[in-house]
Amino acid sequence: MLATGLVAVLAASACAESDREEPTGDGDTPSGGTLIFGAAGDPKVLDPAFASDGETFRVLRQIYEGLLTTEPGSANLVPGLASDLPEVSEDGLTYTFPLREDVVFHDGTDFNAEAVCFNFDRWLNFSGTAQNPGVTPYWQDVFGGFADTPDTPNIYNSCEATDEFTAEITMNVVTSRFPAALSLPSFSISSPAALEEFEADNVTGSGDAPTYPEYAMEHPTGTGPFKLDNWDLANGAITIVRNDDYWGETAILDEIIFRTIPDGNTRKQELEAGEIDGYDLVAPGDYTDLEDNGFDVLPRDAFNILYLGMNQGAWEGAAAAGINPALADIRVRQAIAHAVDKESIVSSQLPDGAEAAIEFMPPTVDGWTEDVTVYDYDPERARQLLEDADAVGTTLKFYYPTDVSRPYMPDPGAIFEVISQNLQDAGFAIEPVALTWNPDYLEATANGLADIHLLGWTGDYNDAYNFIGTFFDAKAGGIGKLDFGGYNNEELFTAFAEADSEPDPAVRTGLYEALNAQIMDFLPAVPVSHSPPALVVADNVEGLVPSPLTSEDFSTVSLTS
Amino acid sequence: MLRFIARRLLQLIPILFGLSILLFVWLRQLPGGPGRALLGERATAEQIEAINEQLGLNDSIFVQYWRFLSRVLQFNFGTSIQTGRPVTTEFFQRFPGTVELTLFAIAFAIILGIPLGYLAARRHGGFLDSASVVASLLGVTIPVFFLAYLLRFGFAVELGWLPGSGRQDVRLDATHPTGFFVLDGVLTREYDAALDAFLHLVLPGIALGTIPLAIIVRITRASVLDVINEDYVRTAESKGLATSTIRRRHILRNAMLPVATTIGLQTGLLLSGAVLTETVFAFGGVGSFIADAIGQRDYAVLQGFILILAVVYVLVNLLVDISYGLIDPRVRVR
Numbered sequence: 001m002l003a004t005g006l007v008a009v010l011a012a013s014a015c016a017e018s019d020r021e022e023p024t025g026d027g028d029t030p031s032g033g034t035l036i037f038g039a040a041g042d043p044k045v046l047d048p049a050f051a052s053d054g055e056t057f058r059v060l061r062q063i064y065e066g067l068l069t070t071e072p073g074s075a076n077l078v079p080g081l082a083s084d085l086p087e088v089s090e091d092g093l094t095y096t097f098p099l100r101e102d103v104v105f106h107d108g109t110d111f112n113a114e115a116v117c118f119n120f121d122r123w124l125n126f127s128g129t130a131q132n133p134g135v136t137p138y139w140q141d142v143f144g145g146f147a148d149t150p151d152t153p154n155i156y157n158s159c160e161a162t163d164e165f166t167a168e169i170t171m172n173v174v175t176s177r178f179p180a181a182l183s184l185p186s187f188s189i190s191s192p193a194a195l196e197e198f199e200a201d202n203v204t205g206s207g208d209a210p211t212y213p214e215y216a217m218e219h220p221t222g223t224g225p226f227k228l229d230n231w232d233l234a235n236g237a238i239t240i241v242r243n244d245d246y247w248g249e250t251a252i253l254d255e256i257i258f259r260t261i262p263d264g265n266t267r268k269q270e271l272e273a274g275e276i277d278g279y280d281l282v283a284p285g286d287y288t289d290l291e292d293n294g295f296d297v298l299p300r301d302a303f304n305i306l307y308l309g310m311n312q313g314a315w316e317g318a319a320a321a322g323i324n325p326a327l328a329d330i331r332v333r334q335a336i337a338h339a340v341d342k343e344s345i346v347s348s349q350l351p352d353g354a355e356a357a358i359e360f361m362p363p364t365v366d367g368w369t370e371d372v373t374v375y376d377y378d379p380e381r382a383r384q385l386l387e388d389a390d391a392v393g394t395t396l397k398f399y400y401p402t403d404v405s406r407p408y409m410p411d412p413g414a415i416f417e418v419i420s421q422n423l424q425d426a427g428f429a430i431e432p433v434a435l436t437w438n439p440d441y442l443e444a445t446a447n448g449l450a451d452i453h454l455l456g457w458t459g460d461y462n463d464a465y466n467f468i469g470t471f472f473d474a475k476a477g478g479i480g481k482l483d484f485g486g487y488n489n490e491e492l493f494t495a496f497a498e499a500d501s502e503p504d505p506a507v508r509t510g511l512y513e514a515l516n517a518q519i520m521d522f523l524p525a526v527p528v529s530h531s532p533p534a535l536v537v538a539d540n541v542e543g544l545v546p547s548p549l550t551s552e553d554f555s556t557v558s559l560t561s
Numbered sequence: 562m563l564r565f566i567a568r569r570l571l572q573l574i575p576i577l578f579g580l581s582i583l584l585f586v587w588l589r590q591l592p593g594g595p596g597r598a599l600l601g602e603r604a605t606a607e608q609i610e611a612i613n614e615q616l617g618l619n620d621s622i623f624v625q626y627w628r629f630l631s632r633v634l635q636f637n638f639g640t641s642i643q644t645g646r647p648v649t650t651e652f653f654q655r656f657p658g659t660v661e662l663t664l665f666a667i668a669f670a671i672i673l674g675i676p677l678g679y680l681a682a683r684r685h686g687g688f689l690d691s692a693s694v695v696a697s698l699l700g701v702t703i704p705v706f707f708l709a710y711l712l713r714f715g716f717a718v719e720l721g722w723l724p725g726s727g728r729q730d731v732r733l734d735a736t737h738p739t740g741f742f743v744l745d746g747v748l749t750r751e752y753d754a755a756l757d758a759f760l761h762l763v764l765p766g767i768a769l770g771t772i773p774l775a776i777i778v779r780i781t782r783a784s785v786l787d788v789i790n791e792d793y794v795r796t797a798e799s800k801g802l803a804t805s806t807i808r809r810r811h812i813l814r815n816a817m818l819p820v821a822t823t824i825g826l827q828t829g830l831l832l833s834g835a836v837l838t839e840t841v842f843a844f845g846g847v848g849s850f851i852a853d854a855i856g857q858r859d860y861a862v863l864q865g866f867i868l869i870l871a872v873v874y875v876l877v878n879l880l881v882d883i884s885y886g887l888i889d890p891r892v893r894v895r
Contacts, residue, residue: 217645235727275724476606
């Protein structure tokens with residue numbers, strides 16, 4: 001047996017050769033160095049059309065670009081591969097995008113209007129496993145169905161290259177999601193030649209789970225300031241190198257290595273040990289310690305909302321599931337809103353820069369307004385409202401997750417403690433229900449089992465509907481989400497439809513402002529806070545601008561000695 | 562001997578069959594499903610339904626099991642829902658890391674544990690004995706994540722002697738023909754890469770090795786204490802054999818049988834993946850991947866990985882049984 005092993009090793013040795021690249025050392029290009037960034041997870045896939053999670057987006061944002069993007073450090077829409085914001089037809093259905101003329105893909109092919117339309121047509125014509133909501137979630141979320149799914153309405157109609165550098169995109173309906181959603185990495189433009197060469201649409205594996213084609217695993221080909229060098233799965237690292245033919249300002253760094261370090265404490269220690277140059281998802285409790293040790297904590301503007309959902313128990317079977325009917329009474333919901341001490345949560349549980357919320361979107365989103373009913377912390381008033389509703393001593397099943405930290409909710413257990421105490425002070429009895437986050441907690445709240453629950457949302461792009469529409473518009477069956485009791489509020493649903501289909505941006509903003517006021521009177525949940533997540537970098541890392549959408553561009557980053 | 566090995570390998574069949582049924586039923590009892598796990602708070606009821614339909618999760622459990630079994634017989638465990646790659650690819654990409662880590666941890670435990678246990682028994686009741694008992698208790702009780710934090714703080718952050726996480730310096734551009742990074746470095750003559758991979762094993766290996774170390778110390782100590790008082794040891798002493806011969810041939814060799822069993826069991830356990838150690842040291846082995854798979858309800862990965870690991874576990878135990886015969890000729894393997 002030993003002899004066999006020895007022979008095997010010798011045989012392996014004979015055919016194993018180093019494939020290291022020798023440094024070229026031509027000295028022509030200035031060396032920008034290597035940045036190692038600690039990521040919390042591996043990217044899932046390198047084809048933007050199939051991407052949906054933050055860790056994947058972070059890498060893809062350096063390799064790819066879309067027609068539109070966001071201004072560094074803000075959520076404002078600015079041109080990306082388009083040379084200007086699109087011209088919109090009067091009916092709000094046709095968008096004419098003028099394109100940049102000096103752009104080439106990483107494979108050397110030209111970027112032009114035909115490439116743009118090729119990508120849109122590709123997305124529309126996905127078939128088979130690629131239509132799985134887990135594979136193309138953002139296409140389905142924003143645009144709806146596919147060419148061969150006539151039952152699922154689709155808001156995209158067609159794309160036409162009216163000349164080499166003008167793409168005209170026509171929609172079936174007007175929606176506030178478009179064109180704002182084009183800033184999502186999922187709608188980045190890939191090289192048509194590479195898509196065809198590496199069979200990008202060939203997603204297989206219908207039986208168990210999707211298997212992605214070569215393009216999505218090894219050959220991502222975009223126009224961005226970096227391109228893929230190597231994805232070393234065994235070592236949990238993905239390396240991207242500078243694209244010297246980039247159409248804009250070329251990146252300063254030679255390469256960036258994203259290293260997967262799932263544990264937050266380990267990321268912090270690896271930064272302290274100098275093994276990595278920065279990381280994301282900094283625990284709020286570590287801000288001071290890191291700053292004291294000379295690291296730069298870079299908080300992003302809050303682009304999220306934490307809310308306390310209230311179940312009105314309007315869905316069929318709610319009573320059988322033990323949902324408290326008291327919450328159908330607006331006075332009880334108002335009592336809860338007055339009982340929650342948001343300022344105390346903000347100051348004791350959330351990082352610096354967090355703020356109490358008065359509605360369900362951060363102030364940076366168009367449609368936010370001060371003109372809503374504000375429920376100040378007022379335990380007396382809460383108790384009075386409860387008495388009026390004859391609901392003093394009502395027992396509420398209060399659901400919260402145990403094993404998770406979200407940007408809007410760093411420590412759910414601690415936030416639960418504060419709110420639970422607030423509610424008891426106001427005259428409620430609380431029955432705590434703690435569940436593991438995924439899927440138990442999400443499943444229970446989505447099935448309408450909680451009387452009240454903690455949850456939140458980080459915005460995908462600058463659009464009011466992406467916040468309040470996600471929560472409160474009508475879902476399947478024409479009723480609201482079961483999280484909030486599956487209410488049937490026709491007035492609210494009509495207002496959503498009107499605002500979403502309004503072509504004039506200024507008018508639309510006004511409609512969303514009115515909707516926010518309407519929601520705060522209806523009070524399906526209590527908005528609690530907006531909390532800024534942060535990145536941290538070593539003090540020799542410069543030029544990284546934190547983005548509220550976590551869409552940081554690493555091409556401006558440099559390392560000082 | 563060959564018949565014995567063949568019989569043990571044949572026993573694998575009912576074990577794997579039973580395990581596959583248990584796993585299949587158990588996994589589908591877990592609340593939620595891959596749809597919810599994949600999409601998180603963004604999932605809508607329709608999307609979850611569509612995913613379940615596409616994954617065939619709406620079929621009866623018998624149909625699902627039959628589909629699974631007929632694939633497994635062709636060594637096809639499906640694809641991971643988390644990564645979209647075949648389960649076998651994922652396994653063989655991660656397993657070498659776990660093997661390297663296990664070997665380091667077990668070697669650390671054996672090299673320190675057997676001499677310590679032996680010395681503790683020789684100085685029964687003395688300071689070294691008490692100290693080893695206390696230390697081994699600590700070794701078993703101290704939580705791995707805490708130990709990991711301390712080790713990394715001391716040796717990676719403060720002293721900077723050892724790398725604190727990962728399998729190899731990501732800047733090295735090392736070649737990996739086999740996936741065993743240390744071996745790869747030697748085979749490709751990238752000795753710096755081999756050394757770096759070895760250094761990356763030290764802290765997680767020690768953190769992982771403390772429990773086997775503590776157990777080996779205790780078993781060795783107890784076993785040596787038993788043997789020391791045997792008649793044949795007294796006989797050997799009285800007929801004037803050299804002390805070193807008595808220790809080596811009569812005491813240690815006879816005391817090694819239970820220790821070998823322990824080492825075998827521990828190796829099997831560690832090979833099935835050290836979930837916590839691999840996670841806190843960002844060490845990409847099978848353990849951390851299984852932990853993720855549970856969270857993601859990645860049925861294919863859980864079924865595939867656990868079945869393959871069951872085979873590994875049985876094989877390691879077979880090796881232990883064979884080693885009995887080598888350590889002690891009195892044990893005839895039937």
